[in-house]
Amino acid sequence: MKITFPHMGTTYIPVKMMLDELEVEVVLPPKSNKKTLELGTKYSPEGICVPFKIITGNIIEGIEQGADTVFMLTGCGPCRFGIFHALQNEIIRDMGYEVEFITADRFSNYQGLKEFVDQLKEASSSNHYIKILKTIRKGLKLLNEVDVLHDLGNKIRPKEINKGEVDYLFSHYENEIRKSYGYIEMMEITKSYQEKIKNVSINKSRDCLKVGIVGEIYTIIENYINFNIERKLGNMGVEVIRTTSATEFVREQLDFIPFIRSEKKKIYQAASLYLDIPIGGHAINTIGNIIRGVHNEYDGFVHLLPFTCMPEIVALSILPTIEKEQNVPIMSLVLDEMTGEAGYMTRLEAFVDLIQRRRELKNEGKSFSWY
Numbered sequence: 001m002k003i004t005f006p007h008m009g010t011t012y013i014p015v016k017m018m019l020d021e022l023e024v025e026v027v028l029p030p031k032s033n034k035k036t037l038e039l040g041t042k043y044s045p046e047g048i049c050v051p052f053k054i055i056t057g058n059i060i061e062g063i064e065q066g067a068d069t070v071f072m073l074t075g076c077g078p079c080r081f082g083i084f085h086a087l088q089n090e091i092i093r094d095m096g097y098e099v100e101f102i103t104a105d106r107f108s109n110y111q112g113l114k115e116f117v118d119q120l121k122e123a124s125s126s127n128h129y130i131k132i133l134k135t136i137r138k139g140l141k142l143l144n145e146v147d148v149l150h151d152l153g154n155k156i157r158p159k160e161i162n163k164g165e166v167d168y169l170f171s172h173y174e175n176e177i178r179k180s181y182g183y184i185e186m187m188e189i190t191k192s193y194q195e196k197i198k199n200v201s202i203n204k205s206r207d208c209l210k211v212g213i214v215g216e217i218y219t220i221i222e223n224y225i226n227f228n229i230e231r232k233l234g235n236m237g238v239e240v241i242r243t244t245s246a247t248e249f250v251r252e253q254l255d256f257i258p259f260i261r262s263e264k265k266k267i268y269q270a271a272s273l274y275l276d277i278p279i280g281g282h283a284i285n286t287i288g289n290i291i292r293g294v295h296n297e298y299d300g301f302v303h304l305l306p307f308t309c310m311p312e313i314v315a316l317s318i319l320p321t322i323e324k325e326q327n328v329p330i331m332s333l334v335l336d337e338m339t340g341e342a343g344y345m346t347r348l349e350a351f352v353d354l355i356q357r358r359r360e361l362k363n364e365g366k367s368f369s370w371y
């Protein structure tokens with residue numbers, strides 16, 4: 001069995017590690033790129049959200065490189081994610097490929113977790129259940145360390161003295177991690193790069209603007225589709241806070257297990273003034289994380305959403321009220337395969353200029369209404 005799976009930011013690192021540990025042959029598709037998006041767009045329904053298109057492109061590229069099995073997460077709920085695998089299976093068969101799809105529900109209860117373990121067992125029948133459970137635990141630990149590394153990068157980048165040092169380290173990290181195998185090696189590499197980033201020379205006195213990135217999780221985490229927004233803002237001297245991470249996403253699914261804690265309750269509580277039930281996707285997280293960020297005095301928020309994303313369109317309609325009532329700047333960026341980088345940069349630069357001016361006025365003790 002040769003397994004491929006789609007990318008979502010750096011989540012491929014723990015997923016590949018788990019399959020390595022279970023001695024399953026992995027075909028890692030190339031990092032998402034222009035060709036991936038073109039391939040996915042060509043074979044996907046026109047009006048579907050862009051995560052579907054890129055993921056379809058990843059799957060096709062994995063199959064073209066020799067994979068005979070596709071591993072996909074799925075899940076029910078009022079969002080298209082639940083039907084991704086079924087639609088992609090149809091598309092792949094129509095293209096003439098004979099591949100098997102292994103799907104696992106979002107393991108948000110004991111039954112779902114058991115099904116996930118069973119799917120891993122199916123992919124690696126020689127492994128005992130205990131080994132599979134231990135491997136999942138290792139996967140969670142590595143996922144967390146990779147997110148810690150990213151958060152460190154976002155904190156250090158706007159203050160670095162030698163411009164580009166953090167980006168240089170990240171590109172080396174990705175090269176090394178793609179060539180590595182198994183838990184011990186991948187964990188060592190990740191920890192060593194955390195140390196390297198901590199040792200980057202910084203200007204400690206620099207008072208950086210703080211911007212929270214909120215919105216649909218795929219567009220927050222996948223750098224190709226968001227034009228590397230964290231890097232762009234960081235290089236403009238802005239400290240970026242990624243309000244949603246893959247680790248938090250997994251914790252939110254698994255927090256029915258007593259020793260796993262997520263921020264879900266706090267996020268829902270914060271959102272409740274404007275949206276009091278989850279409506280699918282990450283809409284409630286968008287609202288809740290903005291309110292939490294307001295309490296933490298962030299200077300502004302960038303809201304990322306894919307064109308035609310149903311849950312985020314609902315969140316988008318609530319944002320003008322929040323801007324007005326909380327007096328906070330929020331800029332929404334709609335992303336799809338037609339989004340141009342130049343226009344995107346212009347909007348980001350203008351937004352940063354505005355919040356910088358707002359901060360200066362605030363420091364001078366002048367009030368400044370955003371709305």
Ligand code: SF4
Nearest residue numbers: 049079080081281309
């Ligand atoms: S949250 Fe939106 S963009 Fe993401 S899968 Fe669901 S509909 Fe698509």
